[in-house]
Amino acid sequence: MKVLLLNGSPRKEGCTFTALTEVAASLQEQGIETEIFQAGNADTENVKAAAEKLKSADALVVGSPVYWASPTGQIIEFMDKLCSLAGKDMLYKPAAAVTSARRAGTTATLDVLMKYFLFYQMPVVSSNYWAMVHGNTPEEVKRDAEGLQIMHVLGNNMAWMLKCLEAGKNAGVELPKTEEKIKTNFIR
Numbered sequence: 001m002k003v004l005l006l007n008g009s010p011r012k013e014g015c016t017f018t019a020l021t022e023v024a025a026s027l028q029e030q031g032i033e034t035e036i037f038q039a040g041n042a043d044t045e046n047v048k049a050a051a052e053k054l055k056s057a058d059a060l061v062v063g064s065p066v067y068w069a070s071p072t073g074q075i076i077e078f079m080d081k082l083c084s085l086a087g088k089d090m091l092y093k094p095a096a097a098v099t100s101a102r103r104a105g106t107t108a109t110l111d112v113l114m115k116y117f118l119f120y121q122m123p124v125v126s127s128n129y130w131a132m133v134h135g136n137t138p139e140e141v142k143r144d145a146e147g148l149q150i151m152h153v154l155g156n157n158m159a160w161m162l163k164c165l166e167a168g169k170n171a172g173v174e175l176p177k178t179e180e181k182i183k184t185n186f187i188r
């Protein structure tokens, strides 16, 4: 089993990366493969590369720093494009959002990221608090013991969900039937 983790910061190895690394470490402890993908650049070729990796991934984690009390413009553009290109490969896969901030805007950021998962029928994985770390540098994030625990618990919870889904599949539980989408645009 494999989890794809998107880092929506333009800083490759900053605070969001540090948080994602912690999630990845606990997934790996549970025998699950991980890959952190640099998604802080929403060029179409980069999004296509992630879309390719998403095909074989069993779950998705999207991380973003807080910029102006929201996710970065880069990850919003990235996710908008990824959904158009590869939304079908997101269907029914467990997902989680994580964020990093100096101080404020974390829950608003998580709300925005969550919208992608809720559209694609992805079971959302949670932790023992809303999934955030605090700091302006990786060193500061590493001193946020509560934040690191939240990431660690998130990884364990995702591993548990993946194993439950695998067990269900092996026992013959099928994916829900896909229904033809009804679009009324509020007009009857």
Ligand SMILES: Cc1cc2nc3c(=O)[nH]c(=O)nc-3n(C[C@H](O)[C@H](O)[C@H](O)COP(=O)(O)O)c2cc1C
Binding pocket: 009, 010, 011, 013, 014, 015, 016, 017, 064, 065, 066, 067, 068, 069, 070, 100, 101, 102, 103, 104, 105, 134, 135, 136, 137
């Ligand atoms: C353009 C910009 C806007 C930011 N806006 C906020 C903000 O609204 N609230 C906050 O707490 N931190 C804000 N920050 C700080 C970052 O969220 C914080 O340093 C984060 O941990 C950086 O993560 P990264 O190293 O993965 O990029 C902002 C930083 C930048 C560069």
